[in-house]
Amino acid sequence: MKKTHLAITWLLLITVLFGGADHLLISEIVLQPSTSEYFVIYNPTDNSIDLTDYYITDATDPANQLYYYNLPTAANYRSTSSRDFTARFPAGSSIDAKSSLVVCIPPKASFTGTHVVTPDLSIKEDFLPAIDGQSTIGGAPYYLDNTAETLVLFKWDGSASTVQDVDYILWGSNDYAVDKSGISTYQNDTPAAQQKFAPIHVDGQKLKRVAEEGSETQSGGNGITGHDETSENLDETWAVVSISNTKPKISGVTISPASPVIGDAVTVSATVADDSLVVAVNLVTIFQSVRATQAMILGANDIFSVTVGPFNTAATLDYYIVAEDVTGLKDSTLINSVDIQEPPEVITIRTIRDNWNSWNGETVTLNGVVSIGSNVLRTDRTSAYMQDQSGSGLNLFDYNITDLMQGDSIEITGTLEEYQGVIELTGWGSSYTVIAISKPIPAVQEISIAALNDAPTYWEGSYFQISGTVAERADNIGGGSNIIIEDVTGRTTVRIWNSTNALFNSLEVLVNEELDGLLQPGNMVSVKGVGSIYNNSPQVLLGYAEDVEYYVSGEPGNEKTKLSVAPYPFVPQLGEVIKYSYEYPSNCRVILRVYDMSGRFITTLEDGYYALSWHKENVWDGRNELNELVAPGNYLFHLQTTNRTTGKTRADIVPVVVGVKF
Numbered sequence: 001m002k003k004t005h006l007a008i009t010w011l012l013l014i015t016v017l018f019g020g021a022d023h024l025l026i027s028e029i030v031l032q033p034s035t036s037e038y039f040v041i042y043n044p045t046d047n048s049i050d051l052t053d054y055y056i057t058d059a060t061d062p063a064n065q066l067y068y069y070n071l072p073t074a075a076n077y078r079s080t081s082s083r084d085f086t087a088r089f090p091a092g093s094s095i096d097a098k099s100s101l102v103v104c105i106p107p108k109a110s111f112t113g114t115h116v117v118t119p120d121l122s123i124k125e126d127f128l129p130a131i132d133g134q135s136t137i138g139g140a141p142y143y144l145d146n147t148a149e150t151l152v153l154f155k156w157d158g159s160a161s162t163v164q165d166v167d168y169i170l171w172g173s174n175d176y177a178v179d180k181s182g183i184s185t186y187q188n189d190t191p192a193a194q195q196k197f198a199p200i201h202v203d204g205q206k207l208k209r210v211a212e213e214g215s216e217t218q219s220g221g222n223g224i225t226g227h228d229e230t231s232e233n234l235d236e237t238w239a240v241v242s243i244s245n246t247k248p249k250i251s252g253v254t255i256s257p258a259s260p261v262i263g264d265a266v267t268v269s270a271t272v273a274d275d276s277l278v279v280a281v282n283l284v285t286i287f288q289s290v291r292a293t294q295a296m297i298l299g300a301n302d303i304f305s306v307t308v309g310p311f312n313t314a315a316t317l318d319y320y321i322v323a324e325d326v327t328g329l330k331d332s333t334l335i336n337s338v339d340i341q342e343p344p345e346v347i348t349i350r351t352i353r354d355n356w357n358s359w360n361g362e363t364v365t366l367n368g369v370v371s372i373g374s375n376v377l378r379t380d381r382t383s384a385y386m387q388d389q390s391g392s393g394l395n396l397f398d399y400n401i402t403d404l405m406q407g408d409s410i411e412i413t414g415t416l417e418e419y420q421g422v423i424e425l426t427g428w429g430s431s432y433t434v435i436a437i438s439k440p441i442p443a444v445q446e447i448s449i450a451a452l453n454d455a456p457t458y459w460e461g462s463y464f465q466i467s468g469t470v471a472e473r474a475d476n477i478g479g480g481s482n483i484i485i486e487d488v489t490g491r492t493t494v495r496i497w498n499s500t501n502a503l504f505n506s507l508e509v510l511v512n513e514e515l516d517g518l519l520q521p522g523n524m525v526s527v528k529g530v531g532s533i534y535n536n537s538p539q540v541l542l543g544y545a546e547d548v549e550y551y552v553s554g555e556p557g558n559e560k561t562k563l564s565v566a567p568y569p570f571v572p573q574l575g576e577v578i579k580y581s582y583e584y585p586s587n588c589r590v591i592l593r594v595y596d597m598s599g600r601f602i603t604t605l606e607d608g609y610y611a612l613s614w615h616k617e618n619v620w621d622g623r624n625e626l627n628e629l630v631a632p633g634n635y636l637f638h639l640q641t642t643n644r645t646t647g648k649t650r651a652d653i654v655p656v657v658v659g660v661k662f
Helices: 068-073 108-115 349-354 449-454 513-518
Strands: 025-030 038-043 054-057 086-088 099-104 149-155 164-171 205-209 238-242 249-256 266-273 278-287 290-295 303-308 315-325 330-332 336-340 363-372 382-387 393-398 409-419 422-426 432-436 463-474 480-487 490-497 524-534 537-541 548-550 562-565 578-584 588-596 601-610 614-620 633-643 649-658
Touching: 025 149, 025 164, 054 068, 068 149, 099 108, 249 315, 249 330, 249 336, 266 278, 266 315, 278 303, 290 303, 349 363, 349 393, 363 393, 363 524, 393 409, 449 463, 449 480, 449 490, 449 537, 463 490, 480 524, 490 524, 513 548, 562 633, 562 649, 578 588, 578 601, 578 633, 578 649, 601 614
Parallel strands: 393 422, 490 537
Antiparallel strands: 025 038, 025 205, 038 099, 054 086, 054 149, 149 164, 205 238, 249 266, 266 303, 278 290, 278 315, 315 330, 315 336, 363 382, 363 409, 382 393, 409 422, 409 432, 463 480, 463 524, 480 490, 524 537, 524 548, 562 578, 578 614, 588 601, 588 633, 633 649
16 A cells, blocks of 8 residues: 555655664654554655565564564564554555655544544554464554654564564653663663653653654664664653644844845845744745855844845846754745845045035035045144045035044045045035045045146146156245155146144144155155145145155066066955056067956056066056946956067956945
8 A cells, every 4th residue: 555645744744854864763642632542653764665574563562571572483572561562554554755654543534534634544544464364463542652662663584583673762851761782692782770661641742753863873783773772762752732733923024235236145034933943944046047045044033044145247036935843844934025226326425526606515424545644734623635436536624623643534524515626525514424544545646746737626626646847945934844756747846734743743843754765856756645726826735754665667677578466356435455566678669458257358567668668566446447336246357468579468357356345
């Protein structure tokens, strides 16, 4: 008789739970109410198993030394109590692979009256005597003891001198434990006093196997596959659960951020509750027709969560959650959707400056990096500067003294105003947040002095670099020093206020001899500072002594085509840049470009002809040819050199990673 699949999923065990087992397992037992006792046998193997030579018994009687393993002798193999049974499965019965067989003790009608559905077999109605002609199935209306007993599934071919244990369950105590140690033809069992036993239950509950066979001894035993079935830690592998075990309940599904944009990672969370043990909660995502499954991790208060992404394309993310408990019951949410959108247009300082008439007087929130901190240019009020990824900056003016430091990555809210040609963010007071510290100032450009002189309002407030020769110098003029720097395109003034303590202090005392020596007429220097306008003429405001260096445009190279990029990711959204260096042979055209991983052009970092082999260093701010931030991901730096005489071309390629802002 083949087992018929029941439509009662609460009686089934998941294949995953018993995936490693190699023999039949008793997976569920109901002891009470006595009128509806049953047990379930599960086949975890990949093949159907014929039950013709299988037996089931609870007729253990240690007091009178009556044990099932004596069945081959036809004597002393069972208790004679009317409430005990030693029964043989019906001829031809079987259990399909990965299937269960529900066996009730009383007649099927009694079982169905309590559990609604029909069982596969009944001990009273379908099973055979252990030995033909003997009455081995008791006559009482119920059998399984509610407080302590043994239930053994075993196999005997009818002629062998021994039986084979298949599964052995002991509950309530080890008073009914079986130990075949010392019995001729049998291996030693675990001593009865050391055997573990399963708990007992009350009405409305049942015993449920929640693990395979735990640390059961795998060899040298009397089991059908060599196990010592009496060694199973039944107190760990069995548990008491509700008889009406329900599927997991999933609630409180949330997604963060609620409106994700390109570059965001997404965290999905949910509360999963169950009346037994939840063994798996998975998030299933479908993005651009690609399905993926990720395990969700349990946190506090039954909340499971997992983070997926980041997503680099604008598209719809479909997702749902599947939860599974130890009994194999599953539940899932409906499919939810969220759109991964293009990020909103970022308000940059360059946009504000280029459209000043539209922004003058507006309240805005900006992100950038402090280029000159507070208490540097002025000590009686805040007159700091910030710069964002557009390469432009502005003055942060407020009457409150704050602790802004160069390199602080900040988010700040204030009102845009103009004062004597200086564009300022005012009224921000304490309305700012330091997101990170010690960050490089973004998009620092090296410009010619002619570029500054030709467009002073463009560079006003921005932090940039000029290089040239110190032409003139005048100290302690109106509380500071004026350094005239000249290059082949023109000359400009670098203003060093004494309040900076970069060169002199407020008492007009020289405090930096190193910088003093560097800023002597005739020396070639590079200066980083903020553009300003004084008496309608451009100048550069210096904030820090370390922003002045001897000017050397690289150093002699070794006639190689060589490229190197700093070996770490950077986040342009936080104002970060990535350092790179390159070297080229003499008499070459040099082209250095950035491409994405599919070969699409991003931007050009160098394109020119050079007579001498040289080694240079620079930084990339993560922007493309249109001055837009690139998406997070992997990119390639491509250096190509072509000899102008021979036409010989060489190249070097190095990867770079653009990270995500968290």
